[in-house]
Amino acid sequence: MFRKLPDPACATVAVTVDGQAMRVATHETAASAALLAAMGATRTSPVNGEPRAPFCMMGVCYDCLMVIDGVPSRQACLVPVRDGMRIERQAGARALAFGSAETADV
C-alpha cells in the first residue's frame, strides 16, 4: 500500500517492526515504519477487538497506539525512530501496573 520513493542519500536507522528487521529513514516515525512494514493493524481495540491502524498521523486519533521499546500505548505517529527501536503491535488495552507510581493518579 505504501511505498517510499527511493532516496539513496537519506540516512537510515535499523528498527524491528513486530520482529521484522528493517532500515528506515531517520526522519520517519514509528507509525510510518509500521506502515512501511505493511503489518496491517497496529493494535486491536480494547472495546471490541477490532483492528486499528494509524489514521491521522498527527496525534489526534490515537489509533496508532503501539508498544515501543517495551512501553505500551505510545502514540507511534509522534515517536521518531531511532537506531535499535523495537516497534510492536498492541493487543487490546495495556496492562495496568497496580501499586506503581504510574497508576497513582488514576
Ligand code: FES
Ligand atoms: S495516527 Fe492518529 S494519533 Fe497517531
